[in-house]
Amino acid sequence: MKINVCLFGPMKKYADKDKFQLELEEGATITDLLDRLKIEDRIYIVVLINGRRAYDEDEPLSDGAEVLIMAPTGGG
Amino acid sequence: MTRLHVAIPTSIDETLGLLEKWGHDAAVIAGGTDLVVELKDKLKSPKALIDIGRVPEVRGIREAEGNHVWIGAMSTHAEIASSTVVKEIAPILAKACAQVGSPQIRNRGTIGGNMSTASPAGDTIPALYVLEASVEIIGPRGKRTVPIESFFQGPKKSALAPDEIVLGVKFQKLGKEYVSFFRKLGQRKSLAISIVSVAFVGKCQKPGLFTDVRVALGSVAPTVVRARTVENAIREKQLDPKTAEYISKLAFRDCVPITDVRGSKGYREQMACNLLYEGLLSLLSCCEAC
Amino acid sequence: MTKTKWVGMDVTRIDAKDKVRGALKYMSDLSLPNMIHGAVLRSKHPHALIKKIDTKRAKELDGVVTVLTHEDVPGLNGFGIAIPDQPVLCGDKVRYMGDAVALVGAESKETAERALELIEVEYEPLPLVSDPEQAMLESSPLVHETGNIHNHVKIERGDVEAAFKEAHVVVENTYSTPRQMHAFLEPESGVATIDEDKNITIWCGGQHPYRDQLQVARALGMNPRKIRIVNTPAGGAFGGKDEITLQIYLALLVLHTGRPAKIVISREESVVAGMKRHPMKIYMKTAASADGTILANQARVVSDTGAYASLGGPVIGFAIEHSCGAYRVENVDLEGFCVYTNNCVAGAFRGFGANQVTFAVETQLDMIAEKLGMGKLDIRKKNALRKGDIAALGHKMEASVGLMRTLEAAENSRLWQIREELKAKPSAPHKKRGIGIACAFQGCGLGKGLPDYGAATIELLPNGQFAIGISCPEIGQGNTTAFVQIAADYIKCSIDDIVMLSGDTGHTLDSGTSTASRSIYTGGNALKLAAENLHDAISTVAAEILSVPGNDIDIRYESAVSKSCPEKTVSFKTIAEFVKKKGKTIKSEGHFLWPVSETELEGYVGIPHLLYSYITQIALVEVNTLTGETEVVEAVSVPDPGKAINPQGVEGQSEGGVVMGMGYALTEDTIIEEGITLTRNFSTYILPTSLDMPHKIDTIIAEELEPSGPFGAKGIGEAVCVPISPAITNAIYDAVGVWMKQIPATAERVYTALKNKEVS
Structure with missing residues (x-):
């Protein structure tokens, strides 16, 4: 399945591009995606799937999912 | 937990006995508005608090012999500010008391406490200076009376010995021909420690002409001070706004202020002059009106 | 615009009664059985190396339960929303008077404070830099090895020099602004507990419970889901509780002692250690x-x-x-x-x-x-x-x-x-x-560039009321009252039938911060989506009750109605009872992502x-x-x-x-x-x-x-x-x-x- 990935802030360092598409096996989870991207920060991280925050890294992804990976942030 | 002994005597004799018993480990508490802060900041660590709130001899405001008014040390700022006696015969003290801290502090804080703390910024003190009050002190050696100016010896230093307390303060009634003002400059309108304060009492002969002039300045020296230079300049001189301005400019001669977070030395000197001028202006315009 | 029953009205704050009666519990009001009291040892110097920390005498003091230092921080010894450059407990260097060097847990607050005095820290003072313009100079002492300039922004458009030349008037000045203090009503404070499975709950004034959760988890090296954060009510914040305050200290105390813990700092400590506005x-x-x-x-x-x-x-x-x-x-x-x-x-x-x-x-x-x-x-x-x-x-x-x-x-x-x-x-x-x-x-x-997301939940309660959940804490600004109004209008019910859940990772989804003038817009939009989902679920049940097709249901005020046969109606309350009897629940979520500038x-x-x-x-x-x-x-x-x-x-x-x-x-x-x-x-x-x-x-x-x-x-x-x-x-x-x-x-x-x- 195809996953659309978008990296923000400090997560940008894990890929050449901020926005790209990835081919993952059916049933792949958030953990699989983070492993694939070699993302080391597994605690201070927020993953949004189709605009919804995912709390469980075992959550399976579905084809065409828009996945935003970021560190928590703040601002005004 | 550190234990603190609290004694609540019901007479002066009992109070003095407790002071003798605890010696340097005792602290006398009246309203507690200064002491509790000092305890919290660990500036003082007494073993016993002697709460004089139920001692009858330090309570009350009354007319005394020799045309005097006596105010007990335990009288709160709120009580003094609303006392009909004080408002009538020494409105300047009522006004000064009304400008202490906030309603909560005025309900707890006492005139005896304000004097005992001996801060040059104490709000009631300039008023007591111009009323030429005397302080009644009691201790194991008996009762003694000290003129207000001798009572204060420096910042947080008074004539009070560790085994003595202030009983009360008294002053002579001022006649109807006396006018007065109290002006305090703070960083805000309440809960403010004064940057400079000015108290003025004068016997008004006719509009703008004062005999028996008394001026006191707060927060401009190690203790509240009488502004003798200014007093001499005002006495028996016909004032108009111009001369008032000129004379007020002499007030800096009576100050030796310091710089701190509230204000610089220079500003304090200027404010001593300007607050005096502002007050004189209000007296002049008031005199014109009557 | 939609006609509203509650939005736009001067509704009494939902917390007004409790606040006026003094019944509302701030974090510093909370007490737990067998609780220890914590105190933080702050630095003695604005800039110094730490040569040695000796906690022996403090530990020996009667009533002291634990004394913790940097060695006792199991995860990352740092916090910071953007970068974790602030040590939880300093080990090698202090950079301001508010820096935390050690943490004491004791049977009483007084004992904890006495123990602080017994901790011996050997410092080697360093030259300090107190003026930001001087800090930018090459010759200045370094606060951090990475350099004193943390961030540099430069935006140029057009040609200012040409404009200055042709202008009729040019004014040029230098301004300076103060270090304003938030001066919230309740200084930083909180309590925490830990259970047998090492699940930690922290009640502490804050502005983003879900981010606090991740910052605590990072410092403890723990799974965030084992940490519950409750931030409401915050006791006032104004931005000053956006960053971590005491949450990590509370977590460390309960983790190391297994006992509930409480820390309430004084105003004076808050002034020295707490956040300020940038001068x-x-x-x-x-x-x-x-x-x-x-x-x-x-x-x-x-x-x-x-x-x-x-x-x-x-x-x-x-x-x-x-x-x-x-x-x-x-x-x-x-x-x-x-x-x-x-x-x-x-x-x-x-x-x-x-x-x-x-x-x-x-x-x-x-x-x-x-x-x-x-x-x-x-x-x-x-x-x-x-x-x-x-x-x-x-x-x-x-x-x-x-x-x-x-x-x-x-x-x-x-x-x-x-x-x-x-x-x-x-x-x-x-x-x-x-x-x-x-x-x-x-x-x-x-x-732009910081995905700003939020969520809301709505649950139909068995009594016909609705529980709404938005994690943006109530920091005194009144967002919970506004959420109730918005929810009532979207759900089509009375504000009296809304139960508000706020600022709690245990009972709400992540709605982001109560900062950036964002919580009403975020929470409101998420509520709108959640209400639409709720109405779908209600319609299905109502159709079943009224024996009409699912698409024949219209949601009216406090009830569902058959479009084709308007005399067929069923109230939310009846629907709730029906659902309860069936052993089911109606819960909906709304997830919202902010639009951004192009x-x-x-x-x-x-x-x-x-x-x-x-x-x-x-x-x-x-x-x-x-x-x-x-x-x-x-x-x-x-x-x-x-x-x-x-x-x-x-x-x-x-x-x-x-x-x-x-x-x-x-x-x-x-x-x-x-x-x-x-x-x-x-x-x-x-x-x-x-x-x-x-x-x-x-x-x-x-x-x-x-x-x-x-x-x-x-x-x-x-x-x-x-x-x-x-x-x-x-x-x-x-x-x-x-x-x-x-x-x-x-x-x-x-x-x-x-x-x-x-x-x-």
Whole structure:
């Protein structure tokens, strides 16, 4: 399945591009995606799937999912 | 937990006995508005608090012999500010008391406490200076009376010995021909420690002409001070706004202020002059009106 | 716009009764059985190496349960929203007086404090840097090895030099602003517990429970899901509890002792260790044509973030974004530096960098108007941003822009209309009156490049009521009351039938922060989506009850109705009972992601914004020329919050904002000299009291509805405290003819300026 990935802030360092598409096996989870991207920060991280925050890294992804990976942030 | 002994005597004799018993480990508490802060900041660590709130001899405001008014040390700022006696015969003290801290502090804080703390910024003190009050002190050696100016010896230093307390303060009634003002400059309108304060009492002969002039300045020296230079300049001189301005400019001669977070030395000197001028202006315009 | 039953009404705050009766429990009111009391050992030096920490004597003290140091932090020994540069417990170096070196847990608070005195720390003092401009010099001591400049922002558009040449008038000044303190009602405090499975719950004032959860988890090296954070009610925050305060210390205490723990810090400790507003030095050069059109603006802003970054990086970006005010400016050269020093840490604070630059630019504008002989209101109207305009950073104003509406309402206000009459009547001849006006805009949400998400949940309870959950904590601003109103209108029920859950990772989904004027817009939009999902679920059940097809159901007030057969109705209450009988529940979620500006500024995140709230404020002041004292006699505040969900709530925000901005303009400053805080409590840090408030504050709400907002709402929590400060200093000029370029404009500063003017 195809996953659309978008990296923000400090997560940008894990890929050449901020926005790209990835081919993952059916049933792949958030953990699989983070492993694939070699993302080391597994605690201070927020993953949004189709605009919804995912709390469980075992959550399976579905084809065409828009996945935003970021560190928590703040601002005004 | 550190234990603190609290004694609540019901007479002066009992109070003095407790002071003798605890010696340097005792602290006398009246309203507690200064002491509790000092305890919290660990500036003082007494073993016993002697709460004089139920001692009858330090309570009350009354007319005394020799045309005097006596105010007990335990009288709160709120009580003094609303006392009909004080408002009538020494409105300047009522006004000064009304400008202490906030309603909560005025309900707890006492005139005896304000004097005992001996801060040059104490709000009631300039008023007591111009009323030429005397302080009644009691201790194991008996009762003694000290003129207000001798009572204060420096910042947080008074004539009070560790085994003595202030009983009360008294002053002579001022006649109807006396006018007065109290002006305090703070960083805000309440809960403010004064940057400079000015108290003025004068016997008004006719509009703008004062005999028996008394001026006191707060927060401009190690203790509240009488502004003798200014007093001499005002006495028996016909004032108009111009001369008032000129004379007020002499007030800096009576100050030796310091710089701190509230204000610089220079500003304090200027404010001593300007607050005096502002007050004189209000007296002049008031005199014109009557 | 949709007709509303609750939105737009002055609904009583849902927490009013409990607050008035003293029943509401703040975090410092909470107590747990067998609880230990914690205390934090702060640094003795503003900048020093730690050579040795000896806790032996402290540990031996009777009643001490634990003494923890950097060695006892199991995960990352650092915290910080943007970068974790602040040690939880310092091991090798301290960088300001608030730095934490050790943590004590004891049977009583007094014992914990005594134990602090027994901890022996050997320091080697280092040269310190207290001035941010000096900190930028090569020769300065380094606060962090990475260098003293934490963040640098530079935005250029057009050609400022050419504009300065052709301009009719150019004004150039340097401004400085104070280290304002949030001064929230409840100093940082909280309690925590741990269960047998090492699940930790922390009740502690905060502004983003889900981010606190991750910061605690990072420091503990734990799975975040084992940590529950409760932030509501926050005891006031104003941005000062956006960053981690005591949460990690509470977690460490319960983790190491297995007992519940409580920490309540004193106001004095809060002043020294807690967050502040960034003091900024702002150089600004502004050019205008003869008709008052602003041609160019050049700014160089140096911001003192203190010993650690927190949100100092985003704050300087936000300051630069707002440094040209709410005006069209085609030529800009804007540069900002966020600099480390050995001062108190600065971070988020209501306004987020806008306050400082707005003070500068609104003064510049008045100076230009003065030189051109132009009206102060006219010059603002002339340059005001309108919808579709290009703002200073080159981004298009795509969302609702209510600035002109606020200016027009301000112009029609009683105070503005009779200003000359009021100015002519000072209370004494030596007192002078003046009027000042200023405008501002305030970016809402986190801005471009920082995905700003939120969620809401709605559950139909067995009794027919609805529980709504939004994690943005109630920090006193009234968002929970607004959420209840919004939810009632979307769900179509009474506000009395809404149960609000807020600020709790255990009972709500992640809705993001209560900051950035964002919680109403985020929570409201998420509620809208959740209500749509709820209605779908209700419709299905109602169709079953009424024996009609699912698509035949219409949701009316408190009931579901058959479209084809309107006499067939079923109430929410009956539906709830039906669902309960079946052993089921109806729960819905709404997930919302903020829209962002199309403009991307290469290399920057958090700027620009798409949505802004707008505001115009007016102040009438009276200046005592003999003392320099300034009294704000009256104020008018005209905010554009989009739709005012609760107008009384907006008025409350507006009045509070005016007074906070007045304190900033006239009296408030945390004075630090050589790293040492001189204004350590409220006797020297001068907050306005009720007697210092203007005699009258009129709030005129100028709604410019935002189509993307819930019922047209944007946000208003911050803008309300921004332009009032320059409105006051501009009024001082109008009264006595001196420009106050340094705030707070204390009596002494105003008096000194008056004397200097006399001399020159």
